Amino acid sequence: MRRLLSAVFAVLVMAGCSEADAQEAERFGGTGPITLVTGRDTTAYLQPLLDRWNRAHPEEPVTLLELPEAADEQRAQMVANLQAKSERYDVLGLDVVWTAEFADAGWILPLERELFPLDRFLPPVVDTAVYRGKLWAVPYTSNAGLLYYRKDLLAKEGFTPPKTWEELRTQARALHDEYGIGGYAGQFLAYEGLTVNFTEAVQSAGGQILSQDGARVTMDVAKAEAGLDFLVGGFREGWIPRESLSFKEEESRLAFQEGRLAFARNWPHAYGPATTSEVAGRFAVTRLPGLDGPGTGSLGGINLAVSAYSTRQKSATEFIRYFTGLENQRRVLTEGSFPPVWAELYDDPALIKRFPYLPVLKESILSARPRPAGADYNQVSLVIASAVSNALTPPFEEDVGDTVAAMREQLDEIVRAR
Known part of the structure; x- marks a missing residue:
C-alpha cells in the first residue's frame, strides 16, 4: 500500500503535473497519528479493535473520537468540523445515507476501487458508498431492521412469528x-430513526418515498397512508406504548431486553446484549412484517471515508483498508454483534452456530432498500420525521391522509429547489 501510493505520487510529478496537483498528491501521502470519528460505541467493542492496529502501527496510532448516539447529532458535529476545514478528523464513520452529501460538498476524498476487495462484499452495501460512479467510502458495517420477539410468550399463546401487520397487531394486543407489557416499539423520537421506521412502513406496504437518486418524489399516497396508519393505529389502540415516542435505538433495546416489550424493531447490534439480559434464551428475531407478507427494511450501516482536510490521508487510507479486511470484519461480528460487509461471513457454519440470526439478517440486508441518495437528504429526513412525529402524538387529531399530502408537498418543494 505504501509503495503503491508513493509510486502514484512519483508518476504525477514525473508527468509534469501542476504544482497544485503535486501538493495534493503529497498531502495524500501524509502519514502519522490519525483520528477516527464515529457515533458512540454503545457496546464497547471498538477500542480493542483499534488497539490491534495501534500495536502493529506505533507510528500511526489511531485515536477514537466518539460523537453522540443519534445520527442527526453526529452529522451536525461532523459538518461543523468539515465546513471549518479542520484537520482534526482523518477517518469519518459515515451513516450510509451521507455519502452523496459529503461527496458533493467536497468534504471527503474519492478512493481507488482497486485497493479494496469490493467484489467480496454484499452488493447492496457497496452501492451505498458509490456516488456518481466514484467510490467515496468503504463499507465497514451493514444493517437492516429486524423484528425481535419473545419466543417464549409466543409459544405459550400458540403464536408463530408474525409475517404481516395484522398478525403483529393481533399478537401484540393479546400479549x-x-x-x-408493551406490545411493540421501534424508534419513534423525531429524528433519523423515525424517518427509517416510517420509510420501512411505506416500503413494507409496497411503496417508496423518493426515487433512488433522490431526484423525484415517487410517493404512492395510498401506500404511504397505509404505512402511517399502521403506526398511528398502534399508538391509538395502545399496543404501541406512548413512552416509545421518546425511543431511539438504545431506549428500545433496553425496553426489550428488560422484558417490557413483546416485540421490538431494532438493528442487529441489539442481539448480543440481549443474550446476557433478562430475556436471554427467551427471544429470537425474524424479518420485519409488512402489509401482505414479510416487509422491506431500510439498508443501514457505517461507511469509512477519508476527510478532504486530513494531513495524514495515506495513513487514513491504510487504516480503512485494514479495518475493513476480512479478519477484522469477523471481529466486528463476534465482538460487537454488528453485521459485517463480507458476504462469506454470513455463510460460515461456525458463525451461524454462534449467531443463529445470520441467515435471516443476510436475507433482510439483500432485500432491504437503501435510502435515497442526494445532497439534500438531511432536509428530506427532517420533513418526514417532523410530520410523522406529529401524527403519532396524541390526541391524533390530524387525518393520516392530510399528513401524507402535506409531507409530499414539502418533499416536492425540496426536490424542485435543487
Missing part, C-alpha cells in the same frame, strides 16, 4: 393484555 399486552395478558402479560401487562
Whole structure:
C-alpha cells in the first residue's frame, strides 16, 4: 500500500503535473497519528479493535473520537468540523445515507476501487458508498431492521412469528393484555430513526418515498397512508406504548431486553446484549412484517471515508483498508454483534452456530432498500420525521391522509429547489 501510493505520487510529478496537483498528491501521502470519528460505541467493542492496529502501527496510532448516539447529532458535529476545514478528523464513520452529501460538498476524498476487495462484499452495501460512479467510502458495517420477539410468550399463546401487520397487531394486543407489557416499539423520537421506521412502513406496504437518486418524489399516497396508519393505529389502540415516542435505538433495546416489550424493531447490534439480559434464551428475531407478507427494511450501516482536510490521508487510507479486511470484519461480528460487509461471513457454519440470526439478517440486508441518495437528504429526513412525529402524538387529531399530502408537498418543494 505504501509503495503503491508513493509510486502514484512519483508518476504525477514525473508527468509534469501542476504544482497544485503535486501538493495534493503529497498531502495524500501524509502519514502519522490519525483520528477516527464515529457515533458512540454503545457496546464497547471498538477500542480493542483499534488497539490491534495501534500495536502493529506505533507510528500511526489511531485515536477514537466518539460523537453522540443519534445520527442527526453526529452529522451536525461532523459538518461543523468539515465546513471549518479542520484537520482534526482523518477517518469519518459515515451513516450510509451521507455519502452523496459529503461527496458533493467536497468534504471527503474519492478512493481507488482497486485497493479494496469490493467484489467480496454484499452488493447492496457497496452501492451505498458509490456516488456518481466514484467510490467515496468503504463499507465497514451493514444493517437492516429486524423484528425481535419473545419466543417464549409466543409459544405459550400458540403464536408463530408474525409475517404481516395484522398478525403483529393481533399478537401484540393479546400479549399486552395478558402479560401487562408493551406490545411493540421501534424508534419513534423525531429524528433519523423515525424517518427509517416510517420509510420501512411505506416500503413494507409496497411503496417508496423518493426515487433512488433522490431526484423525484415517487410517493404512492395510498401506500404511504397505509404505512402511517399502521403506526398511528398502534399508538391509538395502545399496543404501541406512548413512552416509545421518546425511543431511539438504545431506549428500545433496553425496553426489550428488560422484558417490557413483546416485540421490538431494532438493528442487529441489539442481539448480543440481549443474550446476557433478562430475556436471554427467551427471544429470537425474524424479518420485519409488512402489509401482505414479510416487509422491506431500510439498508443501514457505517461507511469509512477519508476527510478532504486530513494531513495524514495515506495513513487514513491504510487504516480503512485494514479495518475493513476480512479478519477484522469477523471481529466486528463476534465482538460487537454488528453485521459485517463480507458476504462469506454470513455463510460460515461456525458463525451461524454462534449467531443463529445470520441467515435471516443476510436475507433482510439483500432485500432491504437503501435510502435515497442526494445532497439534500438531511432536509428530506427532517420533513418526514417532523410530520410523522406529529401524527403519532396524541390526541391524533390530524387525518393520516392530510399528513401524507402535506409531507409530499414539502418533499416536492425540496426536490424542485435543487
